[in-house]
Amino acid sequence: MEPPKRFNKNYIHHQKSSVANVLREVVFGVEDGMVSTLGSITGIAIGSQNHSIVILAGIVIISVESISMGIGSYVSNISHEEMNQRKIKEEKEELRDFPEEEKEELYQMYLMDGWSDKLASEMSFEASNKPELILKEMTMHELKITCEESTSLKGGIFMFFAYILGGLVPLASYFFLPIKIALPLSIVVTLAGLFFLGMGTTKFTKGPVLKSSLRMLFMGGVALMVGLLAGTLIGQ
Secondary structure (H helix, E strand, O other): OOOOOOOOOOOHHHOOHHHHHHHHHHHHHHHHHHHHHHHHHHHHHHHHOOHHHHHHHHHHHHHHHHHHHHHHHHHHHHHHHHHHHHHHHHHHHHHHHOHHHHHHHHHHHHHHHOOOHHHHHHHHHHHHOOHHHHHHHHHHHOOOOOOOOOOHHHHHHHHHHHHHHHHHHHHHHHHHOOHHHHHHHHHHHHHHHHHHHHHHHHHHHOOOHHHHHHHHHHHHHHHHHHHHHHHHHHHO
């Protein structure tokens, strides 16, 4: 029997952390695109009963929101990265101005992590003699920052296209069918899409399939009910 290989490409911690970051943006974009567009155009369809208005409103919503979400993703991520860079810069200054205090701080953190006094002392001593190493250790242990590639631009782009993809799901039926048929079909297709999106995320999270799928379905249902209520009230 062949022994199991230590490296498993299916283990998410064996992959770059940027993969998880991009996946988060894609799932968020698709889910938000489906949920917000479904809620909006359902309300508009019920309230207006005008085919052209529904399509126009749907296109405007998807266009504006996809750009907004993409920019929002980029700005929030780049701001987070810039904040981390500032913290690292400040840590460099502390290591330069207070080397002994920083060495003692690292020693104490090693002890808190469970290392023996002897090893903690030896590791902190060796790290203190290697500027890049002690900066790396302090960054991870004190600042809780991991050195990973920037995903700000990539995340924003993925968010933009993911939102468009998600938004087109509830809108698609209105391009080809009259409102009376397009409306229920849009609802069914979108809710099914959310269910399968939740199911798909479990490929990466390894969480309970039904729980994840129903969670997505519930969020879509809430948006749908708001849209139905608003459309009914406006229509009256």
